[in-house]
Amino acid sequence: MSSGRPAGLLGVDDTKPTVLVVAGHIAPADVPRRHEELAAGLPATAADVVCDVGGLVRPTLAAVELLALLQLTARRRGCRVALRGTGRELRLLLDLVGLGALARE
Structure with missing residues (x-):
């Protein structure tokens, strides 16, 4: 019988990805502030991150x-970002600027 402590932090489920939400209207002037807010929610270590953009x-x-x-x-921190709720308009814009793979990660 083993009573060893499980690996990882107690009470933290590291099997679920971090979920960030991007919603509303994004104006060019909003980008730096919103980026700082989202970057603060990124995990400090390599992990999967889901960015829910369905509310854009x-x-x-x-x-x-x-x-x-x-x-x-996220990539600089070793994370992988996948978009969730990507609508047709956003997918078209991402394709237009060469970032279509972001919507399919």
Whole structure:
């Protein structure tokens, strides 16, 4: 019989990905502040991150810029970002700027 302590932090489920939410309208001036907020929610160690973009209102290139910055920041931290709730308009914009793979990760 073993009473050894399980690996990892107690009370933390490290098998579930972190979920970040991007919603509303993203204006170009909002990108730096929103990026800082999202980056603060990224895990400090390698992990899967889900970014729920289903609440975006009429996606623009500012939203694409925000998602590209988030992806870059996450990769620098060893994380992988997958988008959830990607609507047709956002997928088209991502494809247009060469970031279509982001919507399929």
